[in-house]
Amino acid sequence: MTQDAGQLMERVRARDADAFEALYDAHHRVVYGLAARMLGDALAAEDVTQAVFLKIWTAPELFHGGNFAAWIVRLTRNRSLDVLRVRKSHGEAELPETLPEEEAVEDTAFANIDADNVRKALATLPPEQREPIELGFFGGITHDEIARRSGIPLGTVKTRIRMGLKKLRSALGTMVTV
Amino acid sequence: MNGSHAEIFDDVAVYALGTLPEAEAIRMREHLETCEECRDEYEALAATVTAVARSAESCTDATNGAVYASPLLKARIMREVRAQSATKTAPATSAPKVRSLVWPAYAISAACLVIALGFGAVNLSLTNRLHHLEATQQEAATTRTVDDATVADLLNERAKRYIVPGGEVVRSNNHVYIAMDDMPQPPAGKVYQAWTQPKGSKVMVPGATFVPDRHGVAILPISSNASLLHAIAVSIEPPGGSKAPTTSPVVLELLE
Known part of the structure; x- marks a missing residue:
């Protein structure tokens, strides 16, 4: 039976690598695709994808429930913004504030x-x-x-x-x- | 954004989209904590923004040059995760030298893998590999697609895996590979070279030269008849390789 992301995150907190793999399979395409779109660079997108998922693995407590897909999108966008900040030379336009990851709204629409x-x-x-x-x-x-x-x-x-x-x-x- | 509620309300959409500068975003965040009307607007629009992100979702394969996360990226991530998982759950006694599963079983598009025959190594990052091949055209004379059997060997859950510094040696279906995922770059002007020692021989037979990609990843097919080998080794050598090792091995593994 397919488990939802919240259930899988519970198992990830218990260091269940199979649950983590299921989360990766379900969400890596949006993470990688978003990073690739923002950064225009496949290598950087791989790095962001790796960083996002290892963050999920090493600090699953950062997810406080709610919409996992919205949360991981924010993680990815914020991480990609970090990369863009490093790339920006001084004097270029200000980048927007990162969106607070804990504010990922409580809805289930995205998954469908x-x-x-x-x-x-x-x-x-x-x-x-x-x-x-x-x-x-x-x-x-x-x-x-x-x-x-x-x-x-x-x-x-x-x-x-x-x-x-x-x-x-x-x-x-x-x-x-x- | 100023103090007028109507103007703040107008800014909810750009906040949900993530385009407010830091100072204004902080003020908006504080406002949302106390204003139900703006909060409702924000939640409705934030769900839509999440959907916008979904529009960038990558494809399941690289057909027609589509944006595509290499399955080898997953291999790198899962390798680290499973290693940490094993560390967390392993008893205090010494860890087994041979792991039962390092490369998770997953669907893989063999068509996206390229092997550099002249160079001898398959690097795990597709883009990096292509860049690397481009930079080493004189050594990588030709390329071909890795067949499914090779990929299956690397992902075989029943493969015997010997942990070595920077990666592992994989023995699967009587084939042997060096599979590195954390290998430092060789010194400037040097390359790694693989060596095999046949059973009953004291001579190290020279193999292919290679360098890992920038993630420290490379796969090197060593032999299609593991039963004939006593040991394999890797040493640092000049470009083009040597006829006999000129440095101490950085990898030395007995296969018996």
């Missing part, structure tokens, strides 16, 4: 979403909404920097991101529910 459906839903957004969302999330830059690069007012950027996320949520329909 098919990646292809998410891509299709993203494709339904108008470019002026999709692009700042992708640039902000995967590019690891602040909304100020998005505004500067796109040459549109900051308030407009915020509005487009908000509208885009709401439209995306609607497009995903019942697959994303809180």
